[in-house]
Every structure is written in structure tokens, then in C-alpha cells.
Amino acid sequence: MGAIFISTGVGIVLGPAIMGIWYSSFVESAHMPKLFGTLIVAVGVLTFASFILYNRWINKLAKEEDPTYQEDTSMWTKVVTAMVALLIIPVVIGVGYAGGTDTFFGEEEEGGVIEINWSRDYDLMKGGPIVITDYTNEGEESVVPVKIEDENIKSVTCTLTWEDEPDASGLGSYENQPDNFEIEIDKPRGGHTGPKSGQNQHGQQGSISIRAEFEPNEEPFLNGTGTYNVTITCTDAGDQQPQVNLLGLRTIADNGNDWELSVEYEYYQKKE
């Protein structure tokens, strides 16, 4: 009789393990709690069918051992009853599957705040670069709208690069003095980052990089989605200065500069 506990033991060990795997797969990952529910029902129906077959077997066994045994011939010993039960299983699972997906709100933290695990459930994606080129006059500013449509933005990096015009030549030799730029980001839903300024070394490319960061705290997080206004100011375009001024050469004005703005961003995308 000790063997009767084996089935219970197997059930206690395997049951929660399989339930856990199913919950993780069908509810947390696939967001199909209805399918999860119908799978549990299917297990119940399978158990029911097994009991009927067991009942039938034990009934036959009793008859073999004791020919005077009055055999049970009710529907609870019929193979056809078990077959009907087994046929219900795919129907039940099919209904659960057809129920489709539901929004899964994640695990609820104490105090009722829903915590989103960005690093576990999302991939950090890279967007861009969005590249814009233009020219800004000395002392003026250019406002460049940059539209980002992705949701769950984590950071936006704007990099401004420029190359000053080459040194002028002619009667004498000149050196084009460095140009100074300033860059500032106005975020789509208020707030700004910067300004940050920089100048090129003589004869080299100038570059300023500025980064706006967000801390996504809801899904979808939309504070970083929309149109950014990037303000680029040419605060000072250093002029072409004569190197040796024996000839009374005059300074040649540098009136501004061409630039390139490259916008790259990071955003979270739900794992498949």
C-alpha cells in the first residue's frame, strides 16, 4: 500500500515545476493567461480520462481474481467515455489559444507601484544617426528641429562637427583663427540640455557632443518622443589673420561656418 503515495509524490514534485514553467512561458512571456488557465483545465480532463481507464482496469482485475465479482458496467468504466474526455482537451486548449493575449502589467511591487524591468525585458536599441548639414553666420543661431518617433527613449546624443575654411593665400600667408560654436537641446516635453561650447584647433575639425538623458518609468515612456529643437550658435568665427604683416595686409573676415549635426539615440524595445 506504500506505493499509493508514489503518484502523489510525483504530482507534488512535477506539478508546481510544470505550473511554473507554463506561467513563465504563457503568462509572463507570451501574455496569454487564458491559454494558461485552459491548460490547467486540460490537465484536469486528462486526469479524469486516466481515472476512467484505471477504473476499467481495476474492475477487470477484480473480475479475474474473483469470478463472482459483480462487474461495474456503468459509463465510468467505458473506453468511449475516456475518448470523449480526451477529445475535449484540444477543444479546451484551442479556446484558450483563441482567447489571444492580454496586457501584462509585470510584477507588482509593495505599495502598488508597477516596476518595469528594462534590462531584463527590453533590448537597448540604437536609433539614427539623423544627419543635418547647414551654415550658420557668425553671431547667429540656427534652430534645427529633429523628430524622433520611437518610444521609451533613454538618451539622445547630438554631435556637431565643422571644418573651418582653409587658410587664405595670396600676397601673404594667413592663418584662419578657430571658430566657436555652441549647441543646446530643447527636449520635446520641456526642459533642455546645454548649452555646451567648443572651438576647433587651427586646421583641424571642431566637434561638440551633448547628451540628453531620460529615466523611463512607465510603458510607453513618451517624454523623449517627439520633436527636439537643437540650437546651434556660431558665437565667434575667428578671422583670417596675416602671419607676417610686413606688407600691411588686412585681416580677412571669416563670416561663419558650415557644420554637420548628427543625432543618435538609445531606446528600449520589448523583447520578442
Ligand SMILES: [Ca+2]
Ligand atoms: Ca575661422
Ligand SMILES: [Ca+2]
Ligand atoms: Ca569659418
